[in-house]
Amino acid sequence: MNTIDKNHRRTVSPKKRVVGFNILEDRCIWMKAGVVNYRICDNAFDCNACTFNKAIRKAMNIDPAADSRTVAPKWVDYLIERYDGANRPCRHALTGRISAPKICSNNYECYHCAFDQMLDETELAVDLKTPACHEVAGYKIADDYYYHMGHSWARFEHGGRVRIGLDDFAACVFGHLNRVDLPPLGAEVQQDRVGWSFKRGDHQAGVLSPVTGTVLAVNHPAREHPQLVNEDPYGSGWLFIVEPDLPKRNLKRLFFGREAVQWIDQENRQLMHLMGPPYENLAATGGSVVRDIFGTIETLEWNALASRFLHTTRKNRT
Known part of the structure; x- marks a missing residue:
């Protein structure tokens, strides 16, 4: 697997870093997928609005039109390659959205995953x-x-x-x-x-x-x-x-x-x-x-x- 050297990662001043509330894990999903050596998420895992995510896709010649909310993003391919099917962790466990271990049974196709939708609906109505x-x-x-x-x-x-x-x-x-x-x-x-x-x-x-x-x-x-x-x-x-x-x-x-x-x-x-x-x-x-x-x-x-x-x-x- 090709790996982008950590020296190419963009640094962000503390003022520009989005500090996500109560996020247990802050390592970038591209790091979790093994594409970059080191990267701390500075956008509360809002990958669609992340400039680093856009830069990585550009560096890997990934067509942005083929990486939308309705199509599995490209880092999914690397997660599938890195983890075998029997021990493939849920994306939300990888990013700290849920603390309990959970195995993905949906091949990282979050866009039509009932659990993913349930999380969104639950968090919108949560009693803080x-x-x-x-x-x-x-x-x-x-x-x-x-x-x-x-x-x-x-x-x-x-x-x-x-x-x-x-x-x-x-x-x-x-x-x-x-x-x-x-x-x-x-x-x-x-x-x-x-x-x-x-x-x-x-x-x-x-x-x-x-x-x-x-x-x-x-x-x-x-x-x-x-x-x-x-x-x-x-x-x-x-x-x-x-x-x-x-x-x-x-x-x-x-x-x-x-x-x-x-x-x-x-x-x-x-x-x-x-x-x-x-x-x-x-x-x-x-x-x-x-x-x-x-x-x-x-x-x-x-x-x-x-x-x-x-x-x-x-x-x-x-």
């Missing part, structure tokens, strides 16, 4: 558990989540799909919501444009989408019970899932890791400034935060909060 979090200035930041300047979060999942919600800072600032209006299935949302909105009494605010893509699923319990967004914004209060366009391009506008920590700290200082002198000295102390800041601090104005923290100006409204 609250992820591991740490606190910054009293607000929770979920590990391995990306954050948008408009206080929405994005969680990249296996295959490149993105789960979206409102972050803990905004959930605390705007407090107990009466209504959440989500985009319909099939709708296109655009990064930095209003993708959904929420209401509290007579007040309403739009929220910018953290990524560009097509809506695949919405969280009906959160829509029917908006208090979930306030109580558990990173878990049961998630809002919808999209199939993103060019995921890495979206990363340029998102905070991750240390950047997110610094950003939330700055946002908290701005909030304390809006709350007035009695609170400004508390900006550096952290501590517990009430879950309904707008309803607690009478001097805060809804429109001022929405403009400052959600960035829903006339320019980016739909």
